[in-house]
Amino acid sequence: MATTFADRLRSLTDEALGALIQLRPDLVVPVPSDLSALAARAQSRSSVARCLDTLDEFTLAILDAARLSRDAHGGVITVDAIVAQAAGADDADVRVAVDRLRARFLLHGPTDALHLVGAVEEVTSPYPAGLGRPAEMLEPQTAALAADRAKLRRTVLAAPAGARAVLDRLTAGPPIGSLNSAAMAEPVRWLVDNHVLVRVSDVGRMPHPAGELVELPREVGLLLRRETGPLGRLRARPPTPTEPVRNPAAVDSAGAGQVMEAVRNAEALLEALAAEPAPVLRTGGMGVRDLRRLARSLSLDERSVALLVEVTYAAGLLGEGGAASGSRAVHNGRATGTVDETFLPTTSYDLWRALPPAQRWESLARSWLAMPRQPGLVGQRDDRDRPINALSPDAERPGAPTARREALTTLAELPEGTAPGDAAVLELLAWQAPRRAKGREGTHRDALSGAAALGVTALGALTTYARVFLTDPVDEGDPLGVRGHPDAPGDTARALDHLLPSPVDHVLVQADLSVVVPGPPEPELAAELDVVAELESAGGASVHRITPASVRRALDSGYGAGDLHALFARRSRTPIPQAMTYLIDDTARRHGGLRAGPARAYLRSDDEALLTEVLADKRLSALGQRRLAPTVLICGYDQARLLAALRDAGYAPVAEDADGGMVLSRPRARRAPGRAPAATRPTDHPPVVLSGPRLAGVVEQIRRGDAAARATRRAPVTLRGATSTRTTGLTSVQAHGQAMAVLQQAVRDKARVWVGYVDSHGATLSRLVRPVSLSAGYLRAEDDRTETLHTFALHRITAAVAEEG
Known part of the structure; x- marks a missing residue:
């Protein structure tokens, strides 16, 4: 009896079956019910295509060699025939590549009678190794020419230069060309007339957009590849980069x-x-x-x-x-x-x-x-x-x-x-x-x-x-919490942290009012500098500058002059220059001298001279201000527009509320709603590679399902007959009584029996179980294969047969 693909999988050890699953993880997504389902999935077009996508150039070439070396009748392949096709490659490398194909079950069977999975032909090029079909499949005249190798060689050598260029191009693959190409029409016609090329339409091909096609027979391609071998140039090892190695x-x-x-x-x-x-x-x-x-x-x-x-x-x-x-x-x-x-x-x-x-x-x-x-x-x-x-x-x-x-x-x-x-x-x-x-x-x-x-x-x-x-x-998560807090740095962050300069918590204030941060600032220091200084240059050491606008911005945010002096005294490792002290004090003294309120809007100040200066300032003439009192001006624009115009002109106004109190606030940061990053979305994770206990569990589940499926198919004939509606002989009462006797004896002996029963849908089924108890109108039995306890109503049991030897 011929060995099927499923039987070959069934004969594998658990380690070999686990290795196949690791090499082709799509076979267990989802986990198949038994080895027959696994075999069907392993031979499907989609699974074979995924497997081929992971193979290297040399292994794919050896797969083409297996396709070329198949027996014309039974499709049997031998390793020696594959080695013969891979001329120019080391025999050991070829055999290792064959083992890779066998481990993935693209080739299966003994080494002297290998078989190719049928879906390989469906998902790969119809021209293995870029070679065309044999001449006998294309045209009788070409087949006769190919049979006489000396004549074929003379015909190829007699080809004109243009025709030889066409042959060289088709030899490299694919072996298909257009007969209607204007540039190559004459050389191609010479080759067709001399039966070196064959019109594809002559063998039932569909019309092609490029016009009528021609094909290079396999025998001609092999002749032209006599120096490199049937598979062309083979590289058993990956190319080695020639660039220099860095420290x-x-x-x-x-x-x-x-x-x-x-x-x-x-x-x-x-x-x-x-x-x-x-x-x-x-x-x-x-x-x-x-x-x-x-x-x-x-x-x-x-x-x-x-x-x-x-x-x-x-x-x-x-x-x-x-x-x-x-x-x-x-x-x-x-x-x-x-x-x-x-x-x-x-x-x-x-x-x-x-x-x-x-x-x-x-x-x-x-x-x-x-x-x-x-x-x-x-x-x-x-x-x-x-x-x-x-x-x-x-x-x-x-x-x-x-x-x-x-x-x-x-x-x-x-x-x-x-x-x-x-x-x-x-x-x-x-x-x-x-x-x-x-x-x-x-x-x-x-x-x-x-x-x-x-x-x-x-x-x-x-x-x-x-x-x-x-x-x-x-990405695998931390179900046991062994990595600590979720915000704790991972291995990558720890490895990188040793290479980055440590964050600094101090600055160097210079005499020209520049502030040098000698390294990446700590988050708290960075937030303070954003308020009180202007960034001039960034990098490993950033440079900021203290300006009247930055001091005014800090004062608007709620800082006082004393707070700014204390901030720089605490953060600076260099003495505070006198110019900075004067700048802070002078800006703070002028800050709030003008008050803008919501009257559409008004401007008031206890300094009448300052209001006179503002009223006379030509840069503010567009506001259309008018004096209501010695200490109050009004304009036709709202409070925000008035404040912005005054600050652009170099003044330091502040807003006030209806009660006359100063309104100091940092500008509100606008934010969009939070979103999950791409790295934490479950659909973006790469597929998990099974290993260890998880892999062993999948293999055991498939083995159990296969054993259950095969056991069901091997139920005793007597049991199958007892559960059939066409059975004659014993009456239903006699069969039920006999079943009860078998079950009682099995409970005493703790032996396994085949139980035939009718489920809730009226279907007749059988199951191999070990009875535990028989009472209160129910049979309780354990299924050793699935390690589950089943309960059967006694009136639904139709037969019971002891397990044979």
């Missing part, structure tokens, strides 16, 4: 600098959007003008700003908010805009800003790795020749996370410090998984450029903390 310490140092720059630019971007939000386009995304404005503000190119916008949005730090009315359309989970909607920092931004730099970077990097978007498409044209905007639905690419992980994993597999160029990485990816890498070159290039911009790579090499980042299992 890992230098790579980490450069990467840490880029990390600080990426975090600083992300914070500057969000602050710029908080100060001047960008409107959401009606079609979704951020407009080109706003992107250019942000690029000028951050002194970056538009491509870098687009990456930051996409990453901060994916991290949940940027979102849509401020819509007062109107409906919102939703596309792929992203809201498209209304007139009132703008892009703003979310409420999560304030929490993120308070984290250490290493944790801030890790949240950005993880969101970049998981987001299903391709930032490199921003600025390009879509199919309708329209520009693709940042955060627009046109930049959605579901395969982007996989492409990023593939590119980074390829770098991680190289020795530390190896810095291959983009072309070398793409060549490696094309060798490791040719089917998957084809057509993804642009996505892989975008992944490499994004990794360099964020500091995942530096000097062309992968950093050591990025290697930890790729293997840090934060």
